Every structure is written in C-alpha cells, then in structure tokens.
Amino acid sequence: MPSTPSEKIPVTVLTGYLGAGKTTLLNRILSEPHGKKYAVIVNEFGEIGIDNDLIINADEEVFEMNNGCICCTVRGDLIRIIEGLMRRKGKFDAIIVETTGLADPAPVAQTFFVDEEVGAKTKLDAVVTVADAKWLKDRLKDAPEAKNQIAFADVILLNKTDLVSADELADVEARIRGINPYAKLHKTQRSQIALEEVLGRNAFDLDRILEIEPTFLEEGDGHHHHDHDHGGHHHHDHGGLKHYHDEDMQSLSLKSEKPMNPEKFLPWVQDLVATEGQKILRSKGIIAFRDDPDRFVFQGVHMMLEGDHQRAWQDGEKRESRLVFIGRNLPEKKIREGFAACVM
Amino acid sequence: MTDTPSETSLVTRTRPVEAGGAIVAAHFLGRDAVFVLGEESLLFVAPDGAQHRTAAHDGGILSSASDGKVIVTGGDDGKIVATNDKGISQTLAADEKGRWIDHVAAGPDGAVAWSAGKMVFARTSKGGVKSAGVPSSAGGLAFAPKGLRIAIAHYNGVSLWFPNAVAKPEFLEWKGVHYSPSISPDGKFVVTCMQEAMLHGWRIADAKHMRMSGYSARVRSLAWTRDGAFLATGGSEQVILWPFSGKDGPMGKQPRLLAPYSSRCVVVACHPKQDVVAAGFSDGMVLLVRTTDAAEILARRPGDAPVTALAFSADGNTLAFGCDDGAAGLIDLT
Numbered sequence: 001m002p003s004t005p006s007e008k009i010p011v012t013v014l015t016g017y018l019g020a021g022k023t024t025l026l027n028r029i030l031s032e033p034h035g036k037k038y039a040v041i042v043n044e045f046g047e048i049g050i051d052n053d054l055i056i057n058a059d060e061e062v063f064e065m066n067n068g069c070i071c072c073t074v075r076g077d078l079i080r081i082i083e084g085l086m087r088r089k090g091k092f093d094a095i096i097v098e099t100t101g102l103a104d105p106a107p108v109a110q111t112f113f114v115d116e117e118v119g120a121k122t123k124l125d126a127v128v129t130v131a132d133a134k135w136l137k138d139r140l141k142d143a144p145e146a147k148n149q150i151a152f153a154d155v156i157l158l159n160k161t162d163l164v165s166a167d168e169l170a171d172v173e174a175r176i177r178g179i180n181p182y183a184k185l186h187k188t189q190r191s192q193i194a195l196e197e198v199l200g201r202n203a204f205d206l207d208r209i210l211e212i213e214p215t216f217l218e219e220g221d222g223h224h225h226h227d228h229d230h231g232g233h234h235h236h237d238h239g240g241l242k243h244y245h246d247e248d249m250q251s252l253s254l255k256s257e258k259p260m261n262p263e264k265f266l267p268w269v270q271d272l273v274a275t276e277g278q279k280i281l282r283s284k285g286i287i288a289f290r291d292d293p294d295r296f297v298f299q300g301v302h303m304m305l306e307g308d309h310q311r312a313w314q315d316g317e318k319r320e321s322r323l324v325f326i327g328r329n330l331p332e333k334k335i336r337e338g339f340a341a342c343v344m
Numbered sequence: 345m346t347d348t349p350s351e352t353s354l355v356t357r358t359r360p361v362e363a364g365g366a367i368v369a370a371h372f373l374g375r376d377a378v379f380v381l382g383e384e385s386l387l388f389v390a391p392d393g394a395q396h397r398t399a400a401h402d403g404g405i406l407s408s409a410s411d412g413k414v415i416v417t418g419g420d421d422g423k424i425v426a427t428n429d430k431g432i433s434q435t436l437a438a439d440e441k442g443r444w445i446d447h448v449a450a451g452p453d454g455a456v457a458w459s460a461g462k463m464v465f466a467r468t469s470k471g472g473v474k475s476a477g478v479p480s481s482a483g484g485l486a487f488a489p490k491g492l493r494i495a496i497a498h499y500n501g502v503s504l505w506f507p508n509a510v511a512k513p514e515f516l517e518w519k520g521v522h523y524s525p526s527i528s529p530d531g532k533f534v535v536t537c538m539q540e541a542m543l544h545g546w547r548i549a550d551a552k553h554m555r556m557s558g559y560s561a562r563v564r565s566l567a568w569t570r571d572g573a574f575l576a577t578g579g580s581e582q583v584i585l586w587p588f589s590g591k592d593g594p595m596g597k598q599p600r601l602l603a604p605y606s607s608r609c610v611v612v613a614c615h616p617k618q619d620v621v622a623a624g625f626s627d628g629m630v631l632l633v634r635t636t637d638a639a640e641i642l643a644r645r646p647g648d649a650p651v652t653a654l655a656f657s658a659d660g661n662t663l664a665f666g667c668d669d670g671a672a673g674l675i676d677l678t
Contacts, residue, residue, distance in 0.1 A: 056444070057443075058461075059461065059462075059481070061480050061481060061499070063480075063499050063520075063521045063539070064519070064520075065520070065521075065539065065540065066519060066520040066538070066539075066540050074521075074539070076480065076481060076483075076499065076521055076539075077481060079539075080446060080481060080483075081444075084404060084406050084420060084444055084446070085404075086382075087366070087368065087382040087383060087404030087405060087406060087420070088382070088383060088403065088404045088420070089366075114539070115539070115562070116561055116562060117562070
C-alpha cells in the first residue's frame with residue numbers, strides 16, 4: 001500500500017529529569033487497556049515493568065549535520081531504529097521515545113525535519129515533559145537540560161504534587177510559566193493522567209497551529225498574564241500569584257493587526273533563525289499576508305523552519321498575525337524591531 | 345519516439361510476482377530470484393514462476409547480503425541467518441543480548457560480517473568469530489573484494505578493519521554521518537553515503553578525500569559497473585555515474601547524468617556483463633540504461649509504490665525488481 005500522509009505513525013517524545021516520573025508514565029501508557037500497540041524506544045533499560053515485544057533499547061547518539069547550520073543535530077539512533085521499525089509497520093499504532101533525563105529534546109525534533117525517510121513515514125506528535133514538583137525548582141537552577149525540557153515541551157506533567165504544599169506548587173508552576181507559557185500543563189500524582197492528554201496531540205502539525213495563546217488563559221488558574229499587547233478581553237485576576245521571569249529562558253510573543261509584507265517577512269524570519277537559531281528553541285506563527293486570502297502558518301526548531309499556506313481566513317475571523325518564540329537570552333529588541341519592519 | 349513495446353519496452357517480457365508484503369532487497373541464488381521481505385520471509389521465484397517461501401526471522405528483516413551462494417540476513421530478532429539455494433535457513437549466530445542486527449555483509453570465501461549497534465562481528469567460513477567496536481553505531485558494512493577486510497561506516501568516517509589482524513582498524517575521517525560503504529572492485533577506493541545529500545570517498549592508499557555532491561536526497565543505493573569504471577548511484581531525478589577509472593577517481597571529472605526523469609531514482613543495479621544500469625524510481629518505474637550511449641529501455645511502468653529492490657542474475661539474463669507494496673517481477677532479458 002502506498003503510504004499517504006494520513007498513515008504517518010505518530011511519535012511522542014517523553015522527556016523529564018531523572019526521577020520525575022517518566023518511567024511511571026510510560027508504564028501507565030503501556031498497561032492501560034486502550035487497545036493500542038506502542039513501539040517504545042528506551043534509553044534507560046531495565047526499568048520498564050511491562051511486557052511489550054516492541055521495546056527497543058538504544059544509546060542516544062547525537063550527530064552534527066554538515067549542512068552549514070551550526071546547531072543542527074540529529075539523533076542517529078532514532079533514524080536507524082525508526083527505519084528498522086518500519087519493517088514492521090502495521091504491528092503498532094504509535095512510537096514513544098523515552099529520552100534520558102539529561103537529553104536535549106532538540107536533536108530528537110530536528111531528526112524529523114532532517115531525515116526525509118523518517119519525516120515521510122512518521123510524524124512528531126508532541127514533546128511531553130514530566131517535571132518533579134518538589135525538585136524542579138532546584139534543577140532549573142543547576143541543570144540546563146531541565147530548563148530545555150520545560151522550554152521545549154508541548155505538554156508538561158507537573159508530577160508528585162502530593163509531595164509539596166499548595167504554595168510550593170503555585171511557586172513551581174509560576175516558574176514553569178515564566179519559561180514556557182504555551183505548553184499544556186497538568187498537575188499529577190504518580191504520573192496519573194488521561195492518556196489522550198499526552199498522546200495524539202498533533203502539536204507539530206501545521207494544521208493544528210490554530211491559535212497561539214498562552215494556554216493558561218483557558219485553564220482559568222488565575223495566573224499572571226505576561227503579554228500586555230492583548231486587547232481588553234484577557235484580563236486576569238492575579239490572585240496574589242508570583243510572577244517569575246527566568247533569567248535566561250523566556251518566551252516572546254508578537255502580534256500585528258496590520259497585514260504583513262511577505263517579501264519582507266519571509267526573508268526576515270529565515271534570517272532570524274539562521275542568525276539567532278541557537279538561542280531559539282521553538283517558534284510558531286500564524287501570519288496574515290497582504291492580499292493573501294490564506295493563513296500562512298509556520299513552526300520551527302532552532303534553525304529549521306517549515307511553513308505553509310494553511311487555509312483561507314474565514315469571514316468574521318480577525319486577520320491578525322501572531323508569532324511566538326521560546327528561547328534562551330532572546331534578542332527581544334532585535335526581534336521586535338525586525339517584526340515591526342515587516343508590517344505593511 | 346513511438347512506444348512500440350516490442351522494440352522499446354521489456355514490459356511484455358515480465359513475469360509478475362505478488363510478494364504479499366514490502367520487499368526490501370532482491371538477490372539471485374542460481375537461477376532463482378529471491379526477494380527479501382520486510383518481515384520474516386524470503387520468497388524464492390524460479391524461472392518457471394514456481395514460488396516457495398522460507399521463514400528466516402521471527403520479526404523484521406533489517407539487512408541482507410549475498411555472495412551468490414547464500415543470502416545472509418540480519419533481523420530484529422537478533423539473529424544472523426544464512427539461507428541457501430534450496431531455501432534452507434541456518435542461524436549463523438545470535439546476538440547474546442538480542443540486539444538488532446542492523447547490517448550484514450557477505451565477503452570472499454564464505455566470510456560474513458554483521459553489526460549490532462557499535463559492535464561489528466566477522467565470521468570466516470571456518471566458523472571463528474572476531475569482533476571490533478566502533479565509536480558510534482555502524483551505518484553499514486562492506487567487504488573488500490579480496491582478502492578479509494571490512495569497511496565500517498559510522499559517525500565522522502569509515503573504519504577499515506582486518507578481522508585477522510591484531511591492529512586497531514584504520515580510520516578514515518570525514519565529519520558527518522556515514523552509511524552504506526562500498527569498496528571499488530579494484531580495492532583502491534571506499535565510498536560512503538552521507539546523511540546529507542552527498543557521497544564521500546577516500547583513496548585508500550593515501551586517504552585522499554573525494555566529495556561527490558549535487559543530489560536531491562540522501563543516497564541510498566550504489567552499484568559499481570561490471571568493470572569498475574563507474575559508480576552508479578540513486579538519490580537524484582536521474583542516474584548519476586561517477587567515473588572511477590583514473591587514479592584520482594572522479595576528482596576533476598564530471599559525473600555522467602543519465603535517464604533524467606520526474607521522479608527520483610532510488611535503487612540502482614549494474615548488469616554483470618554489459619554496460620547497462622538498471623534504475624528503479626520512486627514512482628515504481630524501472631529503466632535499463634546503457635552507459636555507453638545513454639539509450640533507455642522501459643522495463644516497468646510506474647506503479648503504486650517506490651521500487652525498493654533490483655538484482656540481475658549472474659548470467660545477466662534476468663532482472664528482478666521489487667517494490668515497497670510487494671509488487672515484484674522477473675524480466676527476461678534474453
């Protein structure tokens with residue numbers, strides 16, 4: 001059977017610092033009666049307590065590419081294993097990649113951009129990060145990997161909430177939000193969560209980049225609201241919650257109600273990721289171009305970008321361009337000025 | 345050109361085969377074509393069309409190679425299996441940790457090599473097994489045409505290993521990810537496919553570099569012409585042949601570009617006796633191309649899936665092709 005894009009096998013990346021509860025979540029995914037079969041690529045062998053004939057042990061092999069893009073790395077082990085797993089397509093519904101506690105999620109994500117075969121047969125579904133409510137705060141101070149994992153995440157399980165007080169929980173949550181206000185955040189104990197909250201998220205699907213809003217706006221948790229560019233309809237009760245700016249990892253949101261000039265915007269964003277891509281972990285955008293009936297959407301990981309015309313702007317839909325960058329020491333002034341110069 | 349099948353096409357001389365599963369490689373054992381399936385089995389097809397299957401692995405078949413006498417396969421069941429022309433399979437070795445056998449190679453005098461992650465093993469026909477470690481998972485293995493010498497592709501280069509020598513493998517460095525090494529028939533050059541859309545080569549005597557770029561995709565198929573004068577490659581919307589007859593290989597020379605087409609050439613195989621390359625394309629088409637004058641003959645019309653396997657019989661009278669959707673066939677070239 002020829003493989004069509006709809007048959008691409010989803011790949012979920014499970015990250016989290018040592019001891020946060022990744023393996024517990026993985027065991028939960030494998031043991032719940034969902035009727036699905038998962039191929040699991042694990043890096044810390046021996047912890048999986050579930051019988052599964054498609055558990056593959058691999059050493060994380062991060063390889064640099066020779067494509068002139070200095071931060072472009074891929075996971076060679078994933079290319080090899082996904083290619084091998086495709087021999088048995090039809091025997092499983094999805095792939096889960098468990099990374100080591102020290103892993104950077106970027107090479108995993110970049111593998112799907114770089115390797116044509118991997119990109120043709122599988123699709124990155126989401127980066128799910130499990131964080132330890134008690135220890136994350138310390139790890140954010142002493143482990144850059146832990147910060148990367150939070151910044152990169154589409155879904156965050158703030159786990160072991162039973163081990164901290166309500167104040168401590170609010171504090172660690174605010175610290176997470178100071179780094180990544182866009183991930184879906186779930187507070188859990190013993191990694192207990194409905195599986196549809198972590199699997200089948202389509203977080204890297206361009207068609208799903210429908211809205212780019214900090215997700216806590218819909219959670220109603222009463223968080224501090226970072227982006228003061230909004231119209232008047234998003235005001236929140238701060239409720240006395242703390243508001244942290246992480247000193248080196250932050251997100252930057254840009255918005256324009258005026259149409260963008262495609263001749264300026266596309267070269268600008270490509271140049272931006274080419275020059276600042278080492279700092280930019282993830283980027284997403286929905287762009288309204290002048291005289292273009294379609295929404296243009298893009299997403300990126302470090303220096304890699306992919307974008308496409310998505311669908312027509314609908315009647316009554318506000319033609320508004322929005323961009324989000326999450327990264328380390330983002331050159332905010334340069335980005336804001338560059339963006340402003342692309343407005344018609 | 346008018347499409348007169350009797351003159352310009354071999355389509356009518358094809359015996360179709362339905363393998364019932366994705367085909368990952370094709371070989372010939374004697375007069376039988378053998379299709380390696382993605383899972384478990386080898387499918388033997390005799391010249392008269394008679395078929396039989398041999399179950400070689402309990403799971404996916406990750407790699408295969410043949411010396412014309414046996415087909416060696418490596419599986420995700422951790423086994424290295426040799427299957428002979430009667431369809432009898434014998435397990436040569438099983439990985440002690442059950443690791444995937446990522447790559448296999450068949451060498452002179454019945455020697456066999458395989459790799460599991462960063463470990464590479466070589467077994468002589470007498471049964472002794474030697475092993476060597478490489479710095480990262482092997483991306484492919486190839487024997488030199490003579491002697492017991494194995495090229496191992498890996499991250500940042502290729503290692504040349506003499507399993508019978510005590511010395512550490514000789515390391516030829518080039519930054520990047522390397523796959524599918526191949527040593528020229530005269531033993532002078534080694535070429536790898538890189539993760540990027542290019543090849544890299546070394547002259548073995550002095551480790552002189554050869555960069556071969558211009559592809560539209562990662563190259564996944566290499567084949568030396570019968571006399572070793574050219575290295576035929578896929579990875580582009582045409583067949584690219586690099587000249588290797590001079591002492592500097594293709595350096596300073598232009599490659600030959602044959603059979604330009606709208607789809608990508610993904611598999612190549614060279615005729616054992618004539619200056620002919622078989623090219624399989626991503627839309628399922630198979631062409632025979634004469635290297636001397638670029639004349640093309642259609643061997644299979646585009647189908648539903650990419651061509652994944654091509655092999656000529658040793659006498660050059662039959663071409664076997666196989667595709668990702670299990671469609672296959674034997675083409676009579678006599």
